[in-house]
Amino acid sequence: MKEIELENFKSFGRRLRLPILSGYTAITGPNGGGKSNISDAVIFVLGPKSSRVIRAGRLTDLIYDGGQGGKPADYCRVSLVFDNEDRTIPLEAGEVRLTRYVGRSKGVKDGYNSYFYVNGRKAALADFDTLLANARISAEGYNIVQQGDVQGIVDMTPLERRRVLEDIA
Amino acid sequence: MKEIELENFKSFGRRLRLPILSGYTAITGPNGGGKSNISDAVIFVLGPKSSRVIRAGRLTDLIYDGGQGGKPADYCRVSLVFDNEDRTIPLEAGEVRLTRYVGRSKGVKDGYNSYFYVNGRKAALADFDTLLANARISAEGYNIVQQGDVQGIVDMTPLERRRVLEDIA
Amino acid sequence: KKQGLLEVIHALQPNFATVYAEISEGGEASLELENGEDPFAGGLLIRARPPEKRFHRLEALSGGEKSLVSMAFIFALQRHDPSPFYLLDEVDQNLDAVNAERVARMVRMNAASAQFIQISLRKVSLKEADHIVGVTMGHNGLSKVIMQVNLDEVLEEEIPQAETA
Amino acid sequence: KKQGLLEVIHALQPNFATVYAEISEGGEASLELENGEDPFAGGLLIRARPPEKRFHRLEALSGGEKSLVSMAFIFALQRHDPSPFYLLDEVDQNLDAVNAERVARMVRMNAASAQFIQISLRKVSLKEADHIVGVTMGHNGLSKVIMQVNLDEVLEEEIPQAETA
Numbered sequence A, B: 001m002k003e004i005e006l007e008n009f010k011s012f013g014r015r016l017r018l019p020i021l022s023g024y025t026a027i028t029g030p031n032g033g034g035k036s037n038i039s040d041a042v043i044f045v046l047g048p049k050s051s052r053v054i055r056a057g058r059l060t061d062l063i064y065d066g067g068q069g070g071k072p073a074d075y076c077r078v079s080l081v082f083d084n085e086d087r088t089i090p091l092e093a094g095e096v097r098l099t100r101y102v103g104r105s106k107g108v109k110d111g112y113n114s115y116f117y118v119n120g121r122k123a124a125l126a127d128f129d130t131l132l133a134n135a136r137i138s139a140e141g142y143n144i145v146q147q148g149d150v151q152g153i154v155d156m157t158p159l160e161r162r163r164v165l166e167d168i169a
Numbered sequence C, D: 001k002k003q004g005l006l007e008v009i010h011a012l013q014p015n016f017a018t019v020y021a022e023i024s025e026g027g028e029a030s031l032e033l034e035n036g037e038d039p040f041a042g043g044l045l046i047r048a049r050p051p052e053k054r055f056h057r058l059e060a061l062s063g064g065e066k067s068l069v070s071m072a073f074i075f076a077l078q079r080h081d082p083s084p085f086y087l088l089d090e091v092d093q094n095l096d097a098v099n100a101e102r103v104a105r106m107v108r109m110n111a112a113s114a115q116f117i118q119i120s121l122r123k124v125s126l127k128e129a130d131h132i133v134g135v136t137m138g139h140n141g142l143s144k145v146i147m148q149v150n151l152d153e154v155l156e157e158e159i160p161q162a163e164t165a
């Protein structure tokens, strides 16, 4: 992963490019600052099965709400940029940019539009799944441990644990 | 509360008297040292509805097992000593010592005996309940927050939350 | 029964709002019944808003923000229906240094009228206590207790928020 | 399908045992099928024993001990079926200073072959990282990012276990 780009996603009201360097990156800061929102942004693009996983009731809850004094945004957009020099992701490109967009639709309360893009071209969530499966990246993978889930592997039932390994097999 | 006395309770293999001073007492120490076992000991005496709450499958799991090299104990005993100068607990005594004992019964696998004592005299769990109800002390009360439960009030459903206040009313 | 519940909620509401405003330094919180006419037909909602933010669903709060709301509820109950002792096991696990210290300070304040026992790994909490007890593991899985830990030997300092800002 | 599952378990088991022994400095851990004949008739058990202790039910482990077992499982999976990046959000919340440092050291080791992003409030973890990023809240609930936090400004030290012993 080379970069995470957030635009009006939850508490990230502006446009922010967060370069992800190689090796070990630590993120710190005060409570409520927005650290876990970055993790939610990554899961949002990887297409979770449910929005509850990223602490939102409706997809429009993900759009920056303006805080106490500002104006709510109309849309949010998150891109994950992967280095693909080694073509692990089956696409003829040195870089793969996966983008997900959610916009409030005018006139309809809580209505929204949700689009997916691969390197700027419209795509479907299924396209993301196919591209990512080869690179062993998924929203449900054991490589993402959300806040409070660290003891999950120990607390789950033996049956659930067997299922985790079936997915890997 | 004046004192907690532990004898062969979980990792407290010997007999230990832990004076509880007034004001604010902090307990610290390495992972796995036995800090939460002290909290479990308090809940054990207050008579929880289920042994899962104190991380034990069977009551005999609470008896010190000897560690890697030692001999398992035959019984465990925990006493909570309350100052009762002001007679909040309806008992004619300046001090109330509630004791709970669990012993392995000989010959029966996983069999056990469980006894309750008030100031040294045999009693029943119901006696504990009556004595403690007046002092507003219970194993299910909001005054005991077990490890990992701090966000409980926020994470529970509105219905569960209403029930917490019904108990208080 | 209905009367009793309404009384508790009416008594608790102002305490909860005050304590949360104090512990979050400017936030706003309240308790609301889903069904005001018949409390038993619905549940009890908590609404909380950290300073400078808008109201969101409770589950959108961060881990540390949720812990503060929960602690405010517990302290509010203490004011309304005091218990003689409190046992808090690592309630500061998700709190940053500033918030862990605020909670510990509030424990210290409440410890004037009830006994508080707080299990913690964080120095900012430990340093507020009147007494510090150490529990460690000896040989053969045997717990040992050291009655008076010397705070100076506990080196942990916390991240001062100002510096990371 | 059955073949695939058995292969994963057989490959994972030695990694899990080695990683747990390393991260707990002498503990023992293993994976076992409830039903060896027909894996789909039962689940997968984890057995773990911290150093100097006996085997207990998994749920009798302490919060910190459970976190170490979970992290050992994740690192073991990484060795068997590596993912290009890992995102760990406050996995050190229940760990004491010594264990938080051990986990961070292991992240550092694994970061040679994959990208690791760890969200943490603890200095013992932060100091092992190659890069530190600060995220704080500005006005109007707007998050701000500081790309390079100066570790010296992050004062937190941890409780050295030796002193509390």
Ligand SMILES: Nc1ncnc2c1ncn2[C@@H]1O[C@H](COP(=O)(O)OP(=O)(O)OP(=O)(O)O)[C@@H](O)[C@H]1O
Pocket (backbone or CB within 6 Å): A009, A010, A011, A012, A029, A030, A031, A032, A033, A034, A035, A036, A037, A038, A061, A062, A063, A064, A065, A066, A067, A147, C050, C053, C056, C060, C061, C062, C063, C064, C065, C094, D135, D141
């Ligand atoms: N759509 C939105 N617009 C603005 N703010 C939002 C939106 N959705 C969530 N938030 C805010 O984001 C904050 C949560 O941030 P996050 O969970 O990332 O914090 P954190 O840095 O992980 O904190 P902690 O250390 O406590 O875990 C909450 O205060 C929440 O109100």
Ligand SMILES: Nc1ncnc2c1ncn2[C@@H]1O[C@H](COP(=O)(O)OP(=O)(O)OP(=O)(O)O)[C@@H](O)[C@H]1O
Pocket (backbone or CB within 6 Å): B009, B010, B011, B012, B029, B030, B031, B032, B033, B034, B035, B036, B037, B038, B061, B062, B063, B064, B065, B066, B067, B147, C135, C141, D050, D053, D056, D060, D061, D062, D063, D064, D065, D094
């Ligand atoms: N019957 C028993 N005999 C001996 N040891 C036991 C018994 N039951 C539980 N234990 C041990 O007690 C330990 C757990 O202690 P406890 O949960 O109190 O630790 P802790 O100090 O709270 O640690 P943490 O900081 O990780 O939360 C476990 O290692 C467990 O194996």
Ligand SMILES: [Mg+2]
Pocket (backbone or CB within 6 Å): A035, A036, A037, A147, C062, C063, C064
């Ligand atoms: Mg967080």
Ligand SMILES: [Mg+2]
Pocket (backbone or CB within 6 Å): B035, B036, B037, B147, D062, D063, D064
């Ligand atoms: Mg504990």
